[in-house]
Amino acid sequence: MHSFRKYLQQYVTLSDQEWSAITECLQRAELAKGQILLSEGKICRKVYFLESGYLRFFFSRDGQTISKFFTQPPNFFTVIRSFTQELPSDQGIEVLEDSVVWAMSREDAYALYRFPKWGEFVREIIQK
Numbered sequence: 368m369h370s371f372r373k374y375l376q377q378y379v380t381l382s383d384q385e386w387s388a389i390t391e392c393l394q395r396a397e398l399a400k401g402q403i404l405l406s407e408g409k410i411c412r413k414v415y416f417l418e419s420g421y422l423r424f425f426f427s428r429d430g431q432t433i434s435k436f437f438t439q440p441p442n443f444f445t446v447i448r449s450f451t452q453e454l455p456s457d458q459g460i461e462v463l464e465d466s467v468v469w470a471m472s473r474e475d476a477y478a479l480y481r482f483p484k485w486g487e488f489v490r491e492i493i494q495k
Contacts, residue, residue, distance in 0.1 A: 371416045371469055374441045378491045379484040388482065392475035396468050404460040404468070411449035411456050413470045417442045420466020426458045437463070443492055 371393065372386055381389070398404060398420065405411055407427060417440045424435040424446075435458055438444055449456035450473060479485040 370418050370441060371443075374416065374443065375488055379488045381484055385482045385484055389479060389485070392471045392479065393469045394471070396470055398462045398466045398468060400462055400464050402462040404462060405446060405456055405458075407457065407459045408455045410453055411446040412453075412473050414443065414445040414450065414473075414476050415471075416469040417444065418467040418469060420468075421463040422466065423461045423463050424458050425461060447493070 369390070371389075372381065375381060375389075393416075404415075404422065417438060419440050422438045422444075424438070425432050426435055427433070446456045446458055446460070448454060453473075476489075480489075
């Protein structure tokens with residue numbers, strides 16, 4: 368079973384049709400240690416599922432880089448304010464070790480709301 372489906376099913380039960388629609392929206396990306404997944408000031412246009420690796424969310428203040436939090440798999444993430452409001456991000460995301468993520472565009476994520484289970488999953492994640 369796909370690791371993202373397994374993760375989703377901790378929150379909702381998906382039909383094969385729903386899962387098929389979701390997989391059409393996912394793009395696998397291999398990220399190298401040290402890579403910046405999202406730079407501060409850029410608009411976050413994707414949501415991600417971290418399959419493997421380790422990431423750091425950070426921001427800058429007074430010329431210093433400050434770690435906000437770290438994330439490890441399995442995790443579904445984005446910079447929510449930037450993603451939903453299409454505003455420049457006030458934080459960045461750095462890859463701390465070679466990682467695999469599954470990315471989904473903002474447009475695809477919103478289009479999947481036609482499936483009630485997707486909306487239920489997103490609400491559960493936001494409330495977590």
